[in-house]
Amino acid sequence: MRHSQLRAFHNVALHGGFSRAAKALNMTQPSVSDQVKRLEQGYDVLLFYREARQVRLTPAGEALFRMTREMFEVEERIGALLDQSRAAVSGTLRILADSALHITGAVGRFRKAHPKVFVSIHTGNTEEVLRRLRNYEAEVGVVGNMVPAPDLDLIDLGRTPILAIAKKGYLPKKTKDMPFSALCDHPLIFRETGSRTRANLEDAAARLGVDLSPAIEVEGREAMREVVASGAGIGFISEAEFGHDSRLTQIQIRGVGLGMSEALVTLTARRDVPVIRAFLRSIQGKSKP
Numbered sequence: 001m002r003h004s005q006l007r008a009f010h011n012v013a014l015h016g017g018f019s020r021a022a023k024a025l026n027m028t029q030p031s032v033s034d035q036v037k038r039l040e041q042g043y044d045v046l047l048f049y050r051e052a053r054q055v056r057l058t059p060a061g062e063a064l065f066r067m068t069r070e071m072f073e074v075e076e077r078i079g080a081l082l083d084q085s086r087a088a089v090s091g092t093l094r095i096l097a098d099s100a101l102h103i104t105g106a107v108g109r110f111r112k113a114h115p116k117v118f119v120s121i122h123t124g125n126t127e128e129v130l131r132r133l134r135n136y137e138a139e140v141g142v143v144g145n146m147v148p149a150p151d152l153d154l155i156d157l158g159r160t161p162i163l164a165i166a167k168k169g170y171l172p173k174k175t176k177d178m179p180f181s182a183l184c185d186h187p188l189i190f191r192e193t194g195s196r197t198r199a200n201l202e203d204a205a206a207r208l209g210v211d212l213s214p215a216i217e218v219e220g221r222e223a224m225r226e227v228v229a230s231g232a233g234i235g236f237i238s239e240a241e242f243g244h245d246s247r248l249t250q251i252q253i254r255g256v257g258l259g260m261s262e263a264l265v266t267l268t269a270r271r272d273v274p275v276i277r278a279f280l281r282s283i284q285g286k287s288k289p
Contacts, residue, residue, distance in 0.1 A: 001042060008035035009047060009067040013057055058198045069136040073273065080274050089278045090116040091185065096197065097121065097142035099221070099241045102157045102262045103283070110282035117275060123220065125193035133267055139276050141265040144196035144238070153271055155264040155283055160240040162200055162258035164251040167231040177252035181210050187233030189224055190214035197236050204256045239264075 011021035012032065023030040032056060047061035063104055093110070097103065100121050107119060119174055124132070129141040134151070164178060191198045205212035215233055218224045221241065228235040229247040238260040242250055264283055266276055 001039065004034075005035045005039040005042075006068055006071070008032045009039055009061075009064065010072055011053065011069070012036060012048065013061065013065040017053075017055055021086040035095055066135060070269070073270070074135065077272055077274075081272075089114045089274050091275050092118045092120065093140065093275045093279055094138040095119065095121045095140045095142070096124050096132055096138040098123065098126060098129065098144055099142065099238070101240055101243075103140075103264065106279070108161060110279050113282065114275075114278055117278075125192060125194040126196045129265070133265060136267075136270075139266065139270070139273065140279055142262060143265055144260040144262055145200065146261070146265060148261040151268055153266050153268050155280070157262040157264055159259050159261045160238045162197060162236055162253065162260055163239050163242060164234050164253055165225075165228055165237055165242070165248050166234050167229055167247060168249050170231055170234075171187070171249075171251070175251060177254050180204065180208065180253050180255040181257075183234065183253070184211055184213075187215035189216045189218060189227050189233045189235040190211065191221070191224055191236075192217060192219045197238065200237060200258055200260065204258060210258065 008021065008025070008027075008031075011024050012018055015021045015024055018029050020031050022032045025032065029149075036047065045060050046058050047064060049056040049058055076208050095103070095107070100107075100123070104197065107121070111117070111119060122138075124145040126146070129138070130152075132138045133141045142157070146152075148154060164183065190201070201212060204210075216227055218227055224235045224237070225245060225248070227233075229245070234251075239250070240260075240262070242248075264280075266280070270276055
């Protein structure tokens with residue numbers, strides 16, 4: 001096994017094809033194909049399904065790609081460590097959050113301090129955030145009610161109550177709160193399995209012996225908002241995420257301490273990646289590179 005073979009494999013997997021990998025590596029396509037073929041033959045393993053004009057990773061290829069992502073990132077970190085020029089932080093910062101509202105201030109500070117970094121922010125539930133962090137598909141995650149894990153670093157972002165929400169006019173005008181036990185008298189709109197908001201509700205219902213089950217299940221917070229705004233029932237969201245939707249009204253839930261503790265999460269193994277380290281300084285209110 002040679003470094004050049006792994007490098008060729010990694011770029012084919014990363015770019016989704018031999019031609020694109022060859023362009024990224026400034027090599028010819030036959031040279032890239034030969035490097036991958038030698039790797040496969042040397043270990044008697046198939047790494048790609050070759051189908052017409054596209055390639056797909058085999059299970060063995062997917063496992064190797066997870067490792068080469070880590071390997072080549074470590075190479076970049078070694079280069080950064082040895083680079084004495086202290087160049088400005090650059091590259092891409094991928095943030096995956098159950099809600100970006102908790103980090104908007106930090107993103108602004110980060111971009112001001114590091115204008116050469118491209119920031120992408122996508123949403124996902126807690127299970128998706130953690131899976132993609134561990135697959136090196138994001139640098140930073142934001143999740144609710146995170147249980148500590150040995151491979152993760154956490155920064156507490158605070159705790160906010162979970163609210164019920166309904167379309168304005170769905171409930172009597174003066175309804176500002178509701179007992180937890182009364183929720184089951186209404187059609188309930190739950191997020192998908194894997195949502196921490198849903199898990200909180202279901203845990204509280206089991207603890208109190210309340211039959212709380214969804215009439216409608218939706219994927220994603222925005223879908224839940226739209227279904228609630230149609231008047232289909234009552235949904236749930238953390239207070240910090242309610243925002244300023246004029247179609248909706250918020251209802252405090254009595255009789256149970258429902259809340260979401262938000263945390264910023266990064267992989268412990270990646271704590272020295274320059275772009276991650278710089279963003280953590282922005283979370284802590286520091287703007288120096």
